Amino acid sequence: MTQIYLDNAATTPLLDEVIDAMVVVMKNNFGNPSSTHTLGQEAKTIIEETRRKIANELHVSPAEIIYTSCGTEANNLILKSAVEDLKIERIITTELEHKCVAESVENLKNFKNVEVIYLNINEKGDVDIEQLQQLLKSSDKKTLVCLMHANNEIGNLLDLDRVADICKENGAYFHSDTVQTMAHLPLDFSKTLVDFASCSAHKFHGPKGAGFAFIRKSTHLKAQIHGGTQERNLRAGTENVVGIAGLGKAFEIATDNLEKFSSHIQEIKDYAIQRLSEKIPGILFNGRSAESDKSLYTVLSVSLPSQNPLIGLQLDMKGIAVSQGSACSSGAAKPSSVLSKILSEETQQNTTPLRISFSHKTIKEEIDALVNALVEILRL
Template sequence: MKRVYLDYTATTPLDPEVFEAMKPYFLEKFGNPSSIHQFGQEVKVALEESRLSVASIINAVPGEITFTASGTESNNFALKGSAERLRKKGKTHIVTSPIEHHAVLEPCEYLRNHGFSVSYCEVDEWGKVSVDEVQRHLRDDTGLISVMHANNEVGTINSIAEIGLLAHERGILFHTDAVQTFGKLSIDTQTMNIDLLSISSHKIYGPKGIGALYIRRGTDVESLLHGGGQERGRRAGTEAVPLIIGFGKAAEIMKKRFEKDALHLTTIKQYLLSQLEELTAGSDFLLINGHPTESLPNIVNVSLNSKKIQIDSDALLLNMDLGGVAVTSGSACTSGSMEPSHVLLAMKRDEQTAKATLRFSFGRSTSHEDIDFAVSIFRSVIKRIGKMV
């Protein structure tokens, strides 16, 4: 049976070159990088080379990169770590948005239950956070703004540089979750006025279980883990060397392929949109979610308009999978949930429409033939289980 993978925002396959780069560090190069002998020091050198590879992508210096276990940990580290220092300064107000990944929303809720207040900016119909909306929520005690670079469900890109500038003009820390944009959009931490930035390896054809947090020099962040001096004292615990090597190699490959990949993804996205337009044949039973131009090149998020078509939202995803197409209804971290997407609800989609949603996301190996197959399955599923109103 033919199967097509269109869930690259959830994770990407490991690049074979990355796997080959990692292998020696599982076997003969097994030293602890904290050890002063040769076994440890040769590993330490390789680890720092990987740190440099990651830093170079975002115009940072290696010392500003702290390796973590995931993008989720990076977000928690950024929010909770900075919050503890901000509390001492009386800056106990956080500004964020309702469309953030749960790895930002839940730490914010945790902090709200521990003495902080949190304001949520409204988003427009495309899921975009405006600079004016952020400014509207600022207070004298605002210590942190956290707005994602681009949304992981609908792909809408936010005006990060402008929000960062606003934050810096007010002496406020600025964090952005760039897990989905790392490798797909150009990121410059200096010109974009970013203090804290979260990224992850497995979104760029690297291994799972390794992420990083960029911490601008001079930014005061308290460690969440104690018991060792690793990662310049920011994150205790022996480093996951093979994973870090893999992350570094994936970043190196991504840097070389950046323009090629961007062109390919954009071409595939435009082709999918044209096929979906043909599928609807002038009807508006299908809604495209996200900004029409300011969006990631690898995501197309579509909803079946509940005012035009009735469909069992659970059966929609199941039948796509049974037909051989791997897609999801939203974030991989919440795809098992029966609840409608919090992102789409924030964009004012009604609950039933928000539930009847598919996120197509593609990668380096996605072909026009893959899109043709996916759209044909989508068409047959709609015809079989959908009922026009």
């Protein structure tokens, strides 16, 4: 059976070029980057050259790129260090953030007595920016604004520049979870003045276990993991040289081909919207999924006109991998935390959510196969 992979927002397959780059390092560059001998310094050169290239692409200093194991670690480092080192008293965020942000914020609320304010969200999943502005103007509490660039379930895009400007005008720090947009959208942090951002290599065809945090030097954050001077004293521990090499290669391929890849994927997404609309009467597109100017081109969230908690399994049996967007517990389908905030009770009870996510390797024939499988399962 031919496998059709349409769950690229969860993870992406490694590119051959990335595998090749990692194999070379595995074979030849096993030295510890902290060692002063030649083998160690060769490994050190790999991680610093990769750091420099990433920094150049984002228009920041290499010292502001801190390697981590993933986006989750990067977000934890930023949030917890901000509270401990910057003495943040208040976090303004939303209930639509990725779990690693949401649970970190809740932890800080419960154990560090940080005030947490959740911004209003409309039925399309849009953040109330005017409310943010008013909150920042109405208090002089030291504040961190934490809003993701693109929602990982519905793809809604945040106006990063506008929020960054509002935060700067009001003396607040701004952290954006950019895991879904890093290497998928052009980011220039010399113009878009976020203080912190995060990255995970496996979202753009790099390896799992490699990522980075962007931490603006002027913020002076400190480490959460201690025991060594690695990563500018911000993350102790021997660096994952192989993973960093894979991260760098994947980042380079993605950014060098950004226009070509994004154009292709947007065409695939538009085709999926068209075919699904034609063949599945009553289908709903969640959030801003179907709006190309307001949604990330890699993500399409839909609600199917049938309550079927097993549809993800049925598609998997046909060789099609997607995210169902729900978790099964005791035989009952529960909507995701994001969809439960934006969909009406009636919609939640009478539809089944799917998140379809694309890469530059996705082709129209795979979309046709998905649509045909859904028609068969739904018996339309």
